[in-house]
Amino acid sequence: MTDTLRDADRIAVLTGAGISTASGIPDFRGPEGVWTKNPAAEAMFDIEEYVASREVRVATWKHRLAVPAWRVEPNPGHVALVELERQGRLAGLITQNVDGLHQKAGSSPELVHELHGTVWYVDCLQCERRVPMADVLPRLESGEEDPACEVCGGILKSATVSFGQSLDRAVLDRAVAATEAADLFLAVGTSLQVYPAAGLCDLALNSGKPLVILNAQPTPYDEHATTVLHTPIETTLPELVTLP
Ligand SMILES: [Zn+2]
Numbered sequence: 001m002t003d004t005l006r007d008a009d010r011i012a013v014l015t016g017a018g019i020s021t022a023s024g025i026p027d028f029r030g031p032e033g034v035w036t037k038n039p040a041a042e043a044m045f046d047i048e049e050y051v052a053s054r055e056v057r058v059a060t061w062k063h064r065l066a067v068p069a070w071r072v073e074p075n076p077g078h079v080a081l082v083e084l085e086r087q088g089r090l091a092g093l094i095t096q097n098v099d100g101l102h103q104k105a106g107s108s109p110e111l112v113h114e115l116h117g118t119v120w121y122v123d124c125l126q127c128e129r130r131v132p133m134a135d136v137l138p139r140l141e142s143g144e145e146d147p148a149c150e151v152c153g154g155i156l157k158s159a160t161v162s163f164g165q166s167l168d169r170a171v172l173d174r175a176v177a178a179t180e181a182a183d184l185f186l187a188v189g190t191s192l193q194v195y196p197a198a199g200l201c202d203l204a205l206n207s208g209k210p211l212v213i214l215n216a217q218p219t220p221y222d223e224h225a226t227t228v229l230h231t232p233i234e235t236t237l238p239e240l241v242t243l244p
Pocket residue numbers: 124125126127128129149150151152153154
Protein backbone atom coordinates (compact mmCIF):
# COMPACT_ATOMS: atom_id res chain seq x y z
CA MET A 1 0.00 0.00 0.00
CA THR A 2 2.79 2.37 0.85
CA ASP A 3 4.02 1.71 -2.69
CA THR A 4 0.60 2.62 -4.09
CA LEU A 5 0.63 6.06 -2.58
CA ARG A 6 4.35 6.73 -2.95
CA ASP A 7 4.23 5.89 -6.65
CA ALA A 8 1.32 8.22 -7.39
CA ASP A 9 2.28 11.49 -9.06
CA ARG A 10 -1.17 13.07 -9.12
CA ILE A 11 -3.51 12.42 -6.23
CA ALA A 12 -7.11 13.57 -5.97
CA VAL A 13 -8.17 13.73 -2.34
CA LEU A 14 -11.72 13.68 -1.00
CA THR A 15 -12.11 14.67 2.63
CA GLY A 16 -15.07 14.37 4.96
CA ALA A 17 -15.93 15.17 8.56
CA GLY A 18 -13.42 12.64 9.91
CA ILE A 19 -10.46 14.84 9.06
CA SER A 20 -11.81 17.67 11.21
CA THR A 21 -12.89 15.72 14.30
CA ALA A 22 -9.32 15.96 15.65
CA SER A 23 -9.78 19.75 15.45
CA GLY A 24 -12.84 19.50 17.69
CA ILE A 25 -15.59 19.65 15.07
CA PRO A 26 -18.05 16.79 15.58
CA ASP A 27 -18.93 14.63 12.58
CA PHE A 28 -22.48 13.72 11.64
CA ARG A 29 -22.73 9.96 11.38
CA GLY A 30 -19.91 8.71 13.64
CA PRO A 31 -20.52 7.31 17.15
CA GLU A 32 -20.32 10.84 18.61
CA GLY A 33 -21.91 12.42 15.56
CA VAL A 34 -24.37 15.30 15.59
CA TRP A 35 -27.12 13.22 13.98
CA THR A 36 -26.31 10.01 15.85
CA LYS A 37 -26.79 11.75 19.18
CA ASN A 38 -29.66 13.98 18.13
CA PRO A 39 -31.58 12.79 15.05
CA ALA A 40 -33.82 15.88 15.27
CA ALA A 41 -30.78 18.00 14.40
CA GLU A 42 -31.08 16.73 10.88
CA ALA A 43 -33.94 19.22 10.35
CA MET A 44 -31.41 22.03 10.65
CA PHE A 45 -29.82 20.79 7.43
CA ASP A 46 -33.02 20.57 5.40
CA ILE A 47 -33.77 23.64 3.30
CA GLU A 48 -37.58 23.24 3.42
CA GLU A 49 -37.59 22.98 7.21
CA TYR A 50 -35.19 25.90 7.45
CA VAL A 51 -37.32 28.19 5.31
CA ALA A 52 -40.61 27.06 6.87
CA SER A 53 -39.70 27.25 10.53
CA ARG A 54 -38.27 30.12 12.53
CA GLU A 55 -37.71 27.59 15.31
CA VAL A 56 -35.40 25.55 13.08
CA ARG A 57 -33.51 28.69 12.03
CA VAL A 58 -33.01 29.77 15.63
CA ALA A 59 -31.72 26.28 16.49
CA THR A 60 -29.43 26.33 13.47
CA TRP A 61 -27.86 29.70 14.34
CA LYS A 62 -27.41 28.47 17.93
CA HIS A 63 -25.65 25.42 16.53
CA ARG A 64 -23.42 27.65 14.40
CA LEU A 65 -22.39 29.55 17.50
CA ALA A 66 -21.84 26.33 19.47
CA VAL A 67 -19.75 24.59 16.82
CA PRO A 68 -17.20 27.29 16.34
CA ALA A 69 -15.56 26.53 13.00
CA TRP A 70 -14.16 30.05 13.18
CA ARG A 71 -12.30 29.37 16.40
CA VAL A 72 -10.82 25.92 15.70
CA GLU A 73 -7.44 25.21 14.18
CA PRO A 74 -6.35 22.76 11.47
CA ASN A 75 -4.71 19.53 12.67
CA PRO A 76 -1.79 17.50 11.25
CA GLY A 77 -4.21 15.79 8.83
CA HIS A 78 -4.97 19.11 7.12
CA VAL A 79 -1.30 20.08 7.22
CA ALA A 80 -0.32 16.79 5.53
CA LEU A 81 -2.44 17.76 2.52
CA VAL A 82 -0.65 21.11 2.32
CA GLU A 83 2.57 19.10 2.16
CA LEU A 84 1.11 16.95 -0.63
CA GLU A 85 0.41 20.13 -2.60
CA ARG A 86 3.93 21.41 -1.88
CA GLN A 87 5.27 18.16 -3.36
CA GLY A 88 3.36 18.98 -6.54
CA ARG A 89 1.28 15.81 -6.25
CA LEU A 90 -2.14 17.24 -5.41
CA ALA A 91 -4.53 17.11 -8.35
CA GLY A 92 -7.30 18.58 -6.26
CA LEU A 93 -8.68 18.66 -2.75
CA ILE A 94 -12.37 17.89 -2.83
CA THR A 95 -14.11 18.28 0.50
CA GLN A 96 -17.52 17.62 1.96
CA ASN A 97 -16.56 19.82 4.89
CA VAL A 98 -17.81 23.37 5.31
CA ASP A 99 -15.32 24.40 7.97
CA GLY A 100 -12.69 26.04 5.74
CA LEU A 101 -9.88 24.29 7.64
CA HIS A 102 -8.04 23.22 4.49
CA GLN A 103 -7.60 26.84 3.43
CA LYS A 104 -6.77 27.84 7.01
CA ALA A 105 -4.03 25.16 7.02
CA GLY A 106 -2.57 26.68 3.85
CA SER A 107 -4.04 24.70 0.96
CA SER A 108 -4.46 26.90 -2.13
CA PRO A 109 -8.10 28.01 -2.41
CA GLU A 110 -8.13 27.25 -6.16
CA LEU A 111 -7.34 23.59 -5.41
CA VAL A 112 -10.00 23.23 -2.70
CA HIS A 113 -13.41 22.26 -4.05
CA GLU A 114 -16.05 22.65 -1.35
CA LEU A 115 -18.88 20.41 -2.52
CA HIS A 116 -21.14 21.34 0.37
CA GLY A 117 -20.29 25.03 0.55
CA THR A 118 -18.81 26.94 3.44
CA VAL A 119 -19.81 28.33 6.83
CA TRP A 120 -17.53 31.29 6.25
CA TYR A 121 -20.19 33.06 4.19
CA VAL A 122 -23.89 33.73 4.57
CA ASP A 123 -26.38 33.99 1.72
CA CYS A 124 -29.71 35.80 1.59
CA LEU A 125 -32.22 33.29 0.27
CA GLN A 126 -34.27 36.12 -1.28
CA CYS A 127 -31.89 38.62 -2.94
CA GLU A 128 -28.92 36.22 -3.05
CA ARG A 129 -26.60 38.79 -1.48
CA ARG A 130 -23.57 37.07 0.06
CA VAL A 131 -21.83 38.46 3.14
CA PRO A 132 -19.00 37.10 5.30
CA MET A 133 -20.07 35.11 8.35
CA ALA A 134 -17.92 37.54 10.31
CA ASP A 135 -20.56 40.21 9.60
CA VAL A 136 -23.37 38.08 11.00
CA LEU A 137 -21.68 36.57 14.07
CA PRO A 138 -21.72 39.84 16.04
CA ARG A 139 -25.47 40.11 15.44
CA LEU A 140 -25.95 36.60 16.84
CA GLU A 141 -23.70 37.31 19.78
CA SER A 142 -25.66 40.46 20.57
CA GLY A 143 -28.86 38.45 20.83
CA GLU A 144 -30.45 38.27 17.38
CA GLU A 145 -31.84 34.76 17.08
CA ASP A 146 -32.79 34.74 13.40
CA PRO A 147 -30.94 37.61 11.71
CA ALA A 148 -32.54 38.87 8.49
CA CYS A 149 -30.90 40.29 5.36
CA GLU A 150 -30.02 43.93 5.96
CA VAL A 151 -30.92 44.84 2.39
CA CYS A 152 -34.20 43.06 1.71
CA GLY A 153 -35.22 41.48 5.01
CA GLY A 154 -34.99 37.98 3.54
CA ILE A 155 -33.98 34.83 5.37
CA LEU A 156 -30.24 34.42 5.87
CA LYS A 157 -28.54 31.05 5.74
CA SER A 158 -24.93 29.93 5.88
CA ALA A 159 -23.52 29.32 2.39
CA THR A 160 -23.67 25.57 2.95
CA VAL A 161 -25.58 23.08 0.85
CA SER A 162 -28.54 21.67 2.78
CA PHE A 163 -30.67 18.65 1.97
CA GLY A 164 -32.99 19.74 -0.82
CA GLN A 165 -30.49 22.23 -2.27
CA SER A 166 -28.43 21.44 -5.34
CA LEU A 167 -24.69 21.44 -5.37
CA ASP A 168 -22.89 24.22 -7.16
CA ARG A 169 -22.46 22.84 -10.68
CA ALA A 170 -19.14 24.62 -11.25
CA VAL A 171 -17.66 23.20 -8.03
CA LEU A 172 -18.81 19.71 -8.96
CA ASP A 173 -17.30 20.08 -12.43
CA ARG A 174 -13.96 21.05 -10.89
CA ALA A 175 -14.13 18.04 -8.55
CA VAL A 176 -14.77 15.72 -11.50
CA ALA A 177 -11.93 17.30 -13.47
CA ALA A 178 -9.55 16.85 -10.52
CA THR A 179 -10.56 13.19 -10.22
CA GLU A 180 -10.03 12.65 -13.94
CA ALA A 181 -6.63 14.33 -13.80
CA ALA A 182 -5.43 12.10 -10.96
CA ASP A 183 -3.74 8.72 -11.07
CA LEU A 184 -4.89 7.80 -7.56
CA PHE A 185 -7.97 8.68 -5.52
CA LEU A 186 -7.59 9.06 -1.76
CA ALA A 187 -10.72 9.27 0.41
CA VAL A 188 -10.10 10.55 3.93
CA GLY A 189 -12.51 10.72 6.83
CA THR A 190 -15.65 10.25 4.80
CA SER A 191 -18.29 7.56 5.23
CA LEU A 192 -18.81 7.61 1.42
CA GLN A 193 -22.56 7.49 1.87
CA VAL A 194 -23.45 10.84 0.34
CA TYR A 195 -23.69 11.41 -3.41
CA PRO A 196 -22.36 12.82 -5.62
CA ALA A 197 -19.24 12.93 -3.41
CA ALA A 198 -19.13 9.14 -3.09
CA GLY A 199 -19.71 8.85 -6.84
CA LEU A 200 -16.25 10.32 -7.40
CA CYS A 201 -14.92 6.97 -6.12
CA ASP A 202 -16.90 5.25 -8.88
CA LEU A 203 -15.45 7.66 -11.41
CA ALA A 204 -11.92 6.80 -10.27
CA LEU A 205 -12.58 3.05 -10.06
CA ASN A 206 -14.27 2.91 -13.47
CA SER A 207 -11.14 4.33 -15.07
CA GLY A 208 -8.96 1.78 -13.29
CA LYS A 209 -7.39 4.11 -10.72
CA PRO A 210 -6.33 2.81 -7.33
CA LEU A 211 -8.61 3.87 -4.48
CA VAL A 212 -7.15 4.34 -1.01
CA ILE A 213 -9.56 4.81 1.91
CA LEU A 214 -8.57 6.19 5.29
CA ASN A 215 -11.56 6.29 7.62
CA ALA A 216 -12.39 5.24 11.18
CA GLN A 217 -15.47 3.24 10.17
CA PRO A 218 -16.02 0.84 7.25
CA THR A 219 -17.43 2.36 4.05
CA PRO A 220 -19.48 0.86 1.20
CA TYR A 221 -16.38 1.22 -1.01
CA ASP A 222 -13.97 -0.75 1.17
CA GLU A 223 -14.32 -3.91 -0.90
CA HIS A 224 -13.36 -2.02 -4.07
CA ALA A 225 -10.39 -0.20 -2.57
CA THR A 226 -6.76 -1.03 -3.18
CA THR A 227 -6.07 -0.23 0.46
CA VAL A 228 -8.29 0.48 3.46
CA LEU A 229 -6.90 2.00 6.65
CA HIS A 230 -8.94 2.41 9.84
CA THR A 231 -6.18 4.23 11.72
CA PRO A 232 -6.34 7.82 13.08
CA ILE A 233 -6.15 10.38 10.28
CA GLU A 234 -4.09 12.97 12.13
CA THR A 235 -1.21 10.50 12.55
CA THR A 236 -1.62 8.31 9.46
CA LEU A 237 -1.97 11.02 6.82
CA PRO A 238 1.31 12.79 7.68
CA GLU A 239 3.05 9.40 7.47
CA LEU A 240 1.47 8.61 4.11
CA VAL A 241 2.49 11.83 2.40
CA THR A 242 6.08 11.79 3.68
CA LEU A 243 6.89 8.22 2.67
CA PRO A 244 10.55 8.00 1.68
ZN1 LIG B 1 -31.59 39.97 0.85
